[in-house]
Amino acid sequence: MQLYKNNTLKIYNSLTGEKELFKPIHEGNVGMYVCGPTVYSNVHLGNVRTFMSFDMIFRYFLHLGYKVRYVRNITDVGHIVDDVDDGEDKIAKKARVEQVEPMEIVQRYTVDFHDVLKQFNFLPPSIEPTATGHIIEQIEIVRQIIEKGYAYETNGSVYFDVVKFNETNHYGKLSGRNIDEMLANTRDTDGQSDKKNPQDFALWKKAEPEHIMRWPSPWGVGFPGWHLECTAMSTKYLGETFDIHGGGMDLKFPHHECEIAQNEACTGHSPVNYWMHANMLTLNGKKMSKSTGNNILPDEIYNGGSPFLSKVFSPNVARFFMMQAHYRSILDFTNDGIIASEKGFNRLMEGIDILKDLQPGSTSTLDIASWQQACYDAMNDDFNTPILIANLFEGIRFVNLIKDGKETLTAADLKTLAETLNTFTFDVIGIKNEKTAANNSDKLEGVVDLLIQMRLEARANKNFALSDQIRDQLAALGIQLKDGKEGTTFSIQ
Incomplete structure (x- = not known):
């Protein structure tokens, strides 16, 4: 259903500092790029x-009936320590410390990234490109920027000329920074003698002999700058101008500012219509930091082991906790906060469960249409999940009134109530229906037990070919059978 035709969505645009009516470049289609992880650690x-936050936004676009191309990259090269132009690539540094190939580091932490997101019930993006897979495109963009006169080569490295660019454009428009103030306040650092100005940033860096990850280019053997990869991959898959670019608030400067400059230098126009930034997560009122120990890893929430938590919590509860804050607000993660969220989560799940057994009446005494519209109004106001959740709890209040015989709904309104509660809870907010998952698990166990019994019968009848076929085909599906003294058991790999 093309629900977007009946919904007026407003998005806060970081570039203008205002909520703006969302109008996609191509009707019915959304192109969204989000900066992904640098895969050198958990x-x-x-x-x-x-x-x-962007998974929720992706889900709401899909719910409204848009065809969405959601691109989220993997940074597997070119991200320098402390996000400056001089230093050691984080992936190469980790590989050198552990004495393994850089791509082993990339693979290990890419798998970890996907495993964690799966726990929290993320939808996969439409495309997940890697920086190393787009070196040719990055070299081509560097070549175009040099041709346009906004970059210069020196000693095998290529730098973006920020001052030259700012003569005809506005470097700092996203972050609100002034180039003259930035130049005045920038201290000299090692290696900046190659630059015309301290604010110039690397498009391509010469690889020193000890640098592991390196590629040939017209300027010598080297590797791309961090900002360049997102420019290359976003425009390759979404076009020179696309709808939405998202990321964390910490990426606004310099990363996204540099992306804008690179794109405008190449094409002469702005690359993105709506810039979106999710705010940070703190822990007990302080910035999360590995160095200070004020830190929780995602798996410590559902596996335990964190000194900051009194118990384990399901990934569903953690997701619900995060959705109770607006994506542009700072969210403080505390033990008391997630305990309170767990109580609210359980109340929501219990209400949805009760809803299945409610019987319709002959008349409706509750205004379900207005309540449903309030749910859409919340999401249409820059994806306001806290207000949406408040409305969902109002829906649960309706459920309890109907259960207690204090209110009635017609079959049509009862269906609307059920569909709206389920859609926004499971499809939009992204909560996993644990009862459905448990039921599916029970069904799977029943099917595997049946196949185990068939295999035992085949072996008793000396039909070893069928017995082996059952075992091997289950193994191909990731279900391993283990024969023991107590019988045959199975595990899912």
Whole structure:
């Protein structure tokens, strides 16, 4: 259903500082790019919150009937320590410390990233490109920027000329920074002698002999700058101008500012219509930091082991907790906060469960149409999940009134109430229906037990070919059978 035709969605645009009516470039289609992780360590909870915000936004676009191309990259090269132009690539540094290939580091932490997001019930993006897979495109963009006169080569490296660009454009428009003030306040650092100005940033860096990840280019053997990869991948898959670019608030400067400059230098126009930024996650009122120990890893929430939590919580509860804050607000993660969220989550789930057994009446005494519209109004106001959740609890209040015989709904209104509660809870907010998952698990166990029994009968009848076929085909599906003294058991790999 093309619900977007009946919904007026407003999005807060970081570029203008205002909520703006969302009008996609192509009707019925949305192109959205979100900066993904740098895969040199385990994904941290702050990253999870950012990606969860855009997962929710992706889900709502899909619910409205848009065809969405959601691109979220994997940064597997070119991200320098402290996000400056001089230093050691984080992936290469980790590989050198552990004495493994850089791509082993990339693979390990990409798998970890996907495993964590799966726990929190994320939808996969439409495309998940890697920086190393788009070196040719990045080199081509560097070449175009040089041709346009906004970059210069020196000693095998290529730098973006910020001052030259600012003569005809506005470097700092996204972050609200002034180039003259930035130049005046920038201290000299090692290696900046190659630059015309301290604010110039690397498009391509010469690889020193000890640098592991390197590629040939017209300027010598080297590797791309961090900002360049997102420009290359976003425009390759979404076009020179696309609808939405998202990421964490910490990426606004310099990363996204540099992206805008690179795109405008190449094409002469702005690359993105709506810039969106998710705010940070704090822990007990302080910034999360591995170095200070004020940190929780995502798996510590549902597996335990964190000194900050009194018990384990399901990923569903953690997701619900995060959705209770607006994506542009700072969210403070506390033990008391997630305990309170768990109580609310359980009340919501119980209400949805009760709803299935309610019987319709002959008349409706509750205004379900207005309540449903309030749910859409909340999401249409820059994806306001806290207000949406408040409305969902109002729906649960209706459920309890009907259960207690104090209110009635016609069959049509009861259906609307049920569909709206289920859609916004499971499809939009992204809560996993644990009862459905449990039921599916029970069904799977029943089917596997039946196949185990058939295999035992086949072996008793000396039909070993069928017995082996059952075992091997289950193994191909990731279900391993284990024969023991107590019988045959199975595990899912």
